[in-house]
Amino acid sequence: MKDNIKAQEQRHLDLVLQKLDERISETQGRIDRANDNLKEAEKGWRDIRVKFSDFNAVVETGASVHAQQQVLAQKERDMSQAEVQFETLQKLRGRPYFARIDFTDISNQSNQTETIYIGLASFSDNDGHFYVYDWRAPISSIYYDGGLGKIDYQTPVGKQTADVKLKRQFEIADGIILTVFDTEEAVGDKLLLNALSSDSSTKMKSIVTTIQHEQNRIIRDTDSDLLFVQGAAGSGKTAAVLQRVAYLLYRYRGKITSGQVVLFSPNQVFNDYVNEVLPDLGENNMIQMTFYQYANYRLPKIQVQTLAERFESENDPESVKMTNLKGSLAFFKAVGRYSQKISRSGMSFRSLAFRGEPFFKSEDIEKIYYSFNDNYSLNQRLEATKQALLRKVFGRISSEMKKDWVDIAIQNLQADELESMLGDPDKRQYESEKKERNELARIIVRNALKPIIRRIRHGIFMNPNKLFLGFLKSLPQLINLADFDISDQEWQSAFEGSKSDLSTQKLNLNDTAIYLYLFDLVNGHHGDRTIRFLFVDEVQDYTAFQLAFLKFSFPKAKFTLLGDLNQAIFTRTNAGTLQSAMYELFDPKKSKTIKLTKTYRSTEQITNFTSALLKDSETIEAFAREGEKPLFRSGDSLKNLADSLSRNLKADLTTAIITKTAAQAKNVYEELQKKNYQATLITLENQRLVPGTIIIPGYLAKGLEFDAVILWQADNRNYGSEDDRELLYTIASRAMHRLTVLADDSFSSLFDQIDQQLYENI
Numbered sequence: 001m002k003d004n005i006k007a008q009e010q011r012h013l014d015l016v017l018q019k020l021d022e023r024i025s026e027t028q029g030r031i032d033r034a035n036d037n038l039k040e041a042e043k044g045w046r047d048i049r050v051k052f053s054d055f056n057a058v059v060e061t062g063a064s065v066h067a068q069q070q071v072l073a074q075k076e077r078d079m080s081q082a083e084v085q086f087e088t089l090q091k092l093r094g095r096p097y098f099a100r101i102d103f104t105d106i107s108n109q110s111n112q113t114e115t116i117y118i119g120l121a122s123f124s125d126n127d128g129h130f131y132v133y134d135w136r137a138p139i140s141s142i143y144y145d146g147g148l149g150k151i152d153y154q155t156p157v158g159k160q161t162a163d164v165k166l167k168r169q170f171e172i173a174d175g176i177i178l179t180v181f182d183t184e185e186a187v188g189d190k191l192l193l194n195a196l197s198s199d200s201s202t203k204m205k206s207i208v209t210t211i212q213h214e215q216n217r218i219i220r221d222t223d224s225d226l227l228f229v230q231g232a233a234g235s236g237k238t239a240a241v242l243q244r245v246a247y248l249l250y251r252y253r254g255k256i257t258s259g260q261v262v263l264f265s266p267n268q269v270f271n272d273y274v275n276e277v278l279p280d281l282g283e284n285n286m287i288q289m290t291f292y293q294y295a296n297y298r299l300p301k302i303q304v305q306t307l308a309e310r311f312e313s314e315n316d317p318e319s320v321k322m323t324n325l326k327g328s329l330a331f332f333k334a335v336g337r338y339s340q341k342i343s344r345s346g347m348s349f350r351s352l353a354f355r356g357e358p359f360f361k362s363e364d365i366e367k368i369y370y371s372f373n374d375n376y377s378l379n380q381r382l383e384a385t386k387q388a389l390l391r392k393v394f395g396r397i398s399s400e401m402k403k404d405w406v407d408i409a410i411q412n413l414q415a416d417e418l419e420s421m422l423g424d425p426d427k428r429q430y431e432s433e434k435k436e437r438n439e440l441a442r443i444i445v446r447n448a449l450k451p452i453i454r455r456i457r458h459g460i461f462m463n464p465n466k467l468f469l470g471f472l473k474s475l476p477q478l479i480n481l482a483d484f485d486i487s488d489q490e491w492q493s494a495f496e497g498s499k500s501d502l503s504t505q506k507l508n509l510n511d512t513a514i515y516l517y518l519f520d521l522v523n524g525h526h527g528d529r530t531i532r533f534l535f536v537d538e539v540q541d542y543t544a545f546q547l548a549f550l551k552f553s554f555p556k557a558k559f560t561l562l563g564d565l566n567q568a569i570f571t572r573t574n575a576g577t578l579q580s581a582m583y584e585l586f587d588p589k590k591s592k593t594i595k596l597t598k599t600y601r602s603t604e605q606i607t608n609f610t611s612a613l614l615k616d617s618e619t620i621e622a623f624a625r626e627g628e629k630p631l632f633r634s635g636d637s638l639k640n641l642a643d644s645l646s647r648n649l650k651a652d653l654t655t656a657i658i659t660k661t662a663a664q665a666k667n668v669y670e671e672l673q674k675k676n677y678q679a680t681l682i683t684l685e686n687q688r689l690v691p692g693t694i695i696i697p698g699y700l701a702k703g704l705e706f707d708a709v710i711l712w713q714a715d716n717r718n719y720g721s722e723d724d725r726e727l728l729y730t731i732a733s734r735a736m737h738r739l740t741v742l743a744d745d746s747f748s749s750l751f752d753q754i755d756q757q758l759y760e761n762i
């Protein structure tokens with residue numbers, strides 16, 4: 001019976017492949033024709049006569065150039081459409097579909113059973129018969145959402161119901177059906193187990209064939225302005241979010257592009273790790289950056305604290321208490337209040353000099369700034385000040401022209417300078433020498449004034465550093481510090497820290513967000529309104545302030561925040577606080593939280609162990625995939641490391657040795673080199689993952705996964721305080737198949753709470 005089904009399905013597959021082949025050769029023909037057309041069109045340039053003899057000739061030339069450009073653009077569009085289609089067809093050729101569903105559409109009240117096949121993209125013939133449905137099509141949702149029987153699915157015109165009679169899954173390779181199985185579940189565990197048992201790779205893979213019901217809710221959500229996803233390590237948050245981007249680009253095709261979607265990721269190594277998923281799904285990558293990159297791009301002249309500095313600096317200027325304050329929504333609001341105060345007084349200015357002399361003193365600019373109507377917004381005030389200053393600058397031109405420095409400048413002019421100012425000497429016609437001198441003087445003065453004009457136009461007469469420090473200084477009047485358990489003295493010393501940082505053009509990450517927000521408010525910036533969807537991965541490492549600032553900076557974007565509150569290695573954010581802060585910023589009616597409790601990355605043994613490491617953790621359910629218990633090995637770490645590495649090598653696993661700091665990683669690397677052991681050291685964000693053994697500090701391993709993880713020197717020296725628990729959990733949960741914990745002597749007491757049955761001590 002089963003063979004019979006397989007044979008029938010193979011016949012159907014052969015038919016689809018034949019249709020695909022036909023379409024591929026048709027498309028190849030279109031590409032060839034489009035190519036010929038393009039070449040032909042390019043020849044059109046030769047027919048354009050460039051004429052500048054009179055005005056009409058110039059207009060005529062311009063019109064022909066424009067027409068030629070239009071023709072070329074159209075041909076290029078034809079060409080690239082054909083190429084995109086060709087690529088999609090080629091992808092389908094390898095594996096046209098992965099599932100089949102038979103159902104009756106209850107909403108239609110028709111009793112006819114329909115059969116659809118689901119794959120990476122839609123494929124239909126010219127009569128509109130669909131051989132394959134895109135996994136993102138509304139109807140495809142029923143594949144992910146349930147077993148057999150009645151299932152609702154959302155379409156752009158509302159909810160529909162289908163009665164599912166058959167769900168069939170396929171494994172296909174090179175045009176041959178390897179396995180067929182019918183299932184009554186949403187996505188059969190067998191298929192999922194196959195997907196999860198495979199080896200890790202340096203690039204994340206797509207999960208379209210095995211998306212789980214809860215993940216599908218995340219992927220297809222279009223109602224929420226704020227979608228908050230809380231999920232344990234390895235529960236597929238990142239995977240879901242990447243499929244979500246692909247889904248949104250499909251759902252809003254023609255309305256949004258990948259350039260209107262931004263993903264804030266934990267570090268650049270991670271950016272590199274995930275950057276093939278969307279192209280594999282036939283979509284372009286969204287914009288991806290870290291918060292540090294964004295801040296750095298906004299403040300090119302200031303050295304923003306890097307990830308390594310933030311994690312490794314021994315004398316971290318910001319205590320947890322201070323981060324709680326500076327990262328709070330209350331602080332964010334205080335910046336807003338301060339900026340309103342600024343419309344009455346307190347703005348800081350810098351003098352503008354001209355030829356070494358003050359042109360505008362800061363007090364003069366201040367007087368102008370506050371001379372306008374009280375109800376001017378900060379933006380209007382700034383614009384009005386710019387206009388007033390520019391008027392004064394232009395008003396100075398004629399008096400400046402009479403000055404001696406101008407005469408000297410004229411006398412020193414070289415012939416070529418003179419020519420570039422006044423044009424060809426043979427064609428110059430001035431009534432008098434005086435007129436010629438005046439013309440030269442005007443040009444010289446205008447040129448000399450250019451820098452000051454530019455500074456005025458760019459608002460460089462404001463002093464953002466002073467403004468920022470002024471704000472910090474007056475904070476005790478804006479916020480009750482005691483609510484954050486901070487004394488005036490502690491605040492004063494934090495203020496001194498920020499002041500001294502700024503004197504060397506540096507800012508820590510808390511201060512950066514504050515500085516930028518205040519700067520944007522006083523400059524009347526309203527953020528980037530083109531971005532429609534914004535994702536923040538590892539949101540637990542952000543403060544409420546940073547998130548509120550992102551909302552301010554991308555006011556038209558719908559937010560999807562993904563986090564695991566058990567992995568808060570930077571902020572030690574309290575779960576509830578971050579979530580409730582976000583609910584305060586968005587309309588609660590348009591906000592949703594989805595929890596993912598099942599984890600997929602690690603074997604059941606590893607997940608049980610890592611969950612036991614947590615205190616008051618959210619529910620974590622392991623996916624049933626068998627493996628070894630984690631191994632604890634104490635004694636000579638280097639010897640144990642070599643043993644563990646060779647064991648993993650025998651099992652064909654790639655291994656990450658994860659240390660606490662970059663310095664330790666470097667040390668391990670040097671030791672391995674002495675033993676001629678091949679490994680790659682990753683200590684900088686801009687490095688890429690490579691196959692084989694890697695050595696990496698924990699904070700750069702965020703969001704990544706490896707076949708095997710060796711946790712380096714997991715003793716009390718490295719992980720001695722409660723604050724290290726999240727980091728330890730984050731590192732251990734990177735392991736897919738095997739976890740080894742090493743310590744020279746005794747293990748960190750953070751492991752004490754774990755039932756000894758859950759690991760093996762050797």
Ligand SMILES: Nc1ncnc2c1ncn2[C@@H]1O[C@H](COP(=O)(O)OP(=O)(O)OP(=O)(O)O)[C@@H](O)[C@H]1O
Binds near residue numbers: 205207600703704
């Ligand atoms: N539905 C699924 N089908 C197949 N594989 C899945 C599925 N969901 C998740 N995975 C796999 O599980 C692993 C972990 O997923 P992912 O990295 O998205 O988790 P995460 O929640 O972002 O984890 P972390 O918070 O630890 O970074 C990945 O290898 C991913 O491909």
